[in-house]
Amino acid sequence: MSSIKYPVGVTSNSDRYVYLYRLQELLRLEHNGRGKDFRDKKITKSQWLEYEDIDFNPKSSMISTEICKYRELLKKDTRSKAKLSDIIL
Amino acid sequence: MAYEDYTTYDEVDAGGDITVAANKLTVDTMLITARSYVKENHGANHFGNFEHEVEVKFAAVSASGQFGFWAMSDTNYVSRDMSTNSEGIIVSILNVSGTYRMRVYDYSNINTDFYSGLALNTSYYTTIKRSGTTFTVKIYDDSGRTNLLDTLTITSANDTYSTVMAMSGYNNPTNGRTSTFTIDNLDLQEEETHDPTDDANASDAVTFNAGENLTDDANADDTTTFDATHLLSDNAKASDEVSFDGALSTQHTAKASDSVSYQMFHAHNIGDTAKASDAITFRAEINLDDIAKASDLYSDDSPPPPVVGYPCPTFTLIGTSTNILFPKPEWANPNNSISKNVSLFNFKSGDLDTVDRGINAQPLTIGGTVFIYAGVDNWCDNATMTIWLDSIKTAMNNGETFTINELGDCLDGVYVINNFTFSTIPGSPDGFTWSLNLERVKDI
Numbered sequence: 001m002s003s004i005k006y007p008v009g010v011t012s013n014s015d016r017y018v019y020l021y022r023l024q025e026l027l028r029l030e031h032n033g034r035g036k037d038f039r040d041k042k043i044t045k046s047q048w049l050e051y052e053d054i055d056f057n058p059k060s061s062m063i064s065t066e067i068c069k070y071r072e073l074l075k076k077d078t079r080s081k082a083k084l085s086d087i088i089l
Numbered sequence: 090m091a092y093e094d095y096t097t098y099d100e101v102d103a104g105g106d107i108t109v110a111a112n113k114l115t116v117d118t119m120l121i122t123a124r125s126y127v128k129e130n131h132g133a134n135h136f137g138n139f140e141h142e143v144e145v146k147f148a149a150v151s152a153s154g155q156f157g158f159w160a161m162s163d164t165n166y167v168s169r170d171m172s173t174n175s176e177g178i179i180v181s182i183l184n185v186s187g188t189y190r191m192r193v194y195d196y197s198n199i200n201t202d203f204y205s206g207l208a209l210n211t212s213y214y215t216t217i218k219r220s221g222t223t224f225t226v227k228i229y230d231d232s233g234r235t236n237l238l239d240t241l242t243i244t245s246a247n248d249t250y251s252t253v254m255a256m257s258g259y260n261n262p263t264n265g266r267t268s269t270f271t272i273d274n275l276d277l278q279e280e281e282t283h284d285p286t287d288d289a290n291a292s293d294a295v296t297f298n299a300g301e302n303l304t305d306d307a308n309a310d311d312t313t314t315f316d317a318t319h320l321l322s323d324n325a326k327a328s329d330e331v332s333f334d335g336a337l338s339t340q341h342t343a344k345a346s347d348s349v350s351y352q353m354f355h356a357h358n359i360g361d362t363a364k365a366s367d368a369i370t371f372r373a374e375i376n377l378d379d380i381a382k383a384s385d386l387y388s389d390d391s392p393p394p395p396v397v398g399y400p401c402p403t404f405t406l407i408g409t410s411t412n413i414l415f416p417k418p419e420w421a422n423p424n425n426s427i428s429k430n431v432s433l434f435n436f437k438s439g440d441l442d443t444v445d446r447g448i449n450a451q452p453l454t455i456g457g458t459v460f461i462y463a464g465v466d467n468w469c470d471n472a473t474m475t476i477w478l479d480s481i482k483t484a485m486n487n488g489e490t491f492t493i494n495e496l497g498d499c500l501d502g503v504y505v506i507n508n509f510t511f512s513t514i515p516g517s518p519d520g521f522t523w524s525l526n527l528e529r530v531k532d533i
Contacts, residue, residue, distance in 0.1 A: 028237050035235025048235070060240060065223045068244040 002058065004066055013077060017070040024063045031056050093275040095255055098129045101166070107256065114256050114272040121154055121266040125258040126166040134249040136161055140218040141253075141277050144232075147182050147189070147270035148210055154266035155183040157257030159217055159275070161250040169260040171196040178245060179257055180217060180226055182207065182270065191215075193226050197246030204228055204239040212273075213238075222247050253277070481509050503530045 010019050034056075038048040092112045100109055106119040107127065114127060145158040157168060162177030164170075171177035178195045189207035194200075207213065214234055216227040224245035228238045255275050483489075485506035508526035 024240060028240070031237050032235070035231075035233070035237070038235055039231075039233070060225070060227075061220060061223070064225045064240065064242040065221075067242045068223050072244055 002062060004062060013070050013073045017067070017074055020063055020067045020070060024060075024067070027056065027059055027063065091276070093129070093255065093277060095127060095275075098127045098255055100127050101125055103258070112274050116156070116256065116268065116270050116272075118149075118267040118269050119156065119258060120264060121151075121156075121259045121261045121268070122264045123258045124167055124169075124260040125256070126160075127255040128166050128252050128257075129255070130252045133163075133251050136219075136250040136253065138220050139277070139279075140216065141275065142214070142216050143255075143275040144212055144214050144273040145182065145270060146210065146212045146273075147207075147268065149267070149269040150182055150184040150189065151266035151268070152184050152187065154268050155181050155259055156268040156270060157181045157254065157259075158270070158272045159215070160254035160257040161252065162254070163251050165196075166252070166254055167258050167260040168196075169262075176248075177250075178224065179254075180215065180241075181257075182268070191226070191228055191241070193224065193241045193243055195224065195243055195245050197248060198244065200243040200245065202226075202241040202243050204241060206238070219245055481506065485509055502532050504528060505530055 004020070004023070006016055006019060010016055034043065034048065034051050037043045038045070043051075094111050095109050095114055096111055098109075100107060101124065103123040103125045104120055106117050106123065107125060108115040108117075109127065119125060141159065143159050147156075150156070155168075157179040158181070160166075160168075160171075160177060160179035162171060165174050165177045168179060168181070171179060175196055178193070178197070180191065180193050183190045183192055183203075185205075188205050189209070190203045190205050191207055191213065192201060192203035211230065212232070214229040214232055216225075216229075216234065218225050218227070222244050224243050226241040227234075228241070230236055230238055253275075256272055485508070488505050504527040506525060507528050508524075510524045
């Protein structure tokens, strides 16, 4: 079953949230590298589409789902003692 | 997939700012106060999971101005209504302190995400996707969507929608802010569906029109496989028509249990590479007059296979003597009177003891007994006999051929010697027995 394997030590919600955004950025960079290869005709259209369908899109969806999950968990995390009065207008 | 035709959408243009073309919306200095939108209602709960694509390009957005270039709702078509009623989701362009942002905002749960760094007069290509409650907006700066700028991600409300907005104004009460932009090529990526206009009947005809164009030259080793199985679900009628490169009408009423036998004869040119223009011929024979049986129809026009084996299992000695002709014994020389095709064995009646061993199948074995009468026969002395035997062995070793005739028509032929043996018989006169194991080369 597909899943994200978090490194040992990346266990807190905030760490995983940070980790997921880094994964998303790495995936974006990889995507754009492949996209450039396609524009430069180093890979064929079918190879590009196969990459999008089989590799990029599933990974992107998985990351987005995890980001949503940990964002919701962080919203409910009360340990930070945050106060609205901390916002200075 | 096809782009949405905006001309079929419902348009509300409060300020007269919107120009609608088939796949393009052009909006000129629309005030943020305008209650303007372009929408299409697809029916209740139509939009659950989806993936839409749309392009946006803005020439001007005033400070704190914004406009929506894609939105979804049931009844709220501008941002102010969505906010008031906490329903709807929108993707907008905003000017926040001089920075142009693309933002996704779910008014049901107030989840939002945005990307900063947009530029004026630049086309942005977005893919807006919802899967469950995961809502993403992928932002690209090329039409091929090969260069991803960012992925906006939010948790959307667990809701379905009926209406998509191709453009959605804000209807903000604070005036003075305008936006000028274009929106192109909204693609909902939905399959067109067709409802049947009536119920299908078992008697309905189904027509197969298959045309295959060869895109390259076929090769001699290409294979073509036909796997056709048709089950008759009802009884065919005499009026039914079956066409095989022509039209054949059945002359009786066939039954579901009727068998149809296809015999296909393929003409393949396999000696060279076939071309697209090569012909393939199919000949179909169909018995429709009765119920086919397993024993029906097998015809083979090919000639019977040859009978394998020697054609003459027995033979009879013809006459009182016979000859075995050697073409050129090794011991022949200019001083010798022996010439080509001499009679090495001249069997007299009574001297011949031909043994039928192996005549039913090659090789053939014949043999006999020769008695030596010194001075009577030029060949029949011990010295000459030695030369005979050596010459026979040499002929055998060299694979030389020789001819047998007069032993019987069936044995007349050209042979090589597989083996030769003999043994002397001391006495007066001396004699010897011999045996030749022969392999037939050809007929004479």
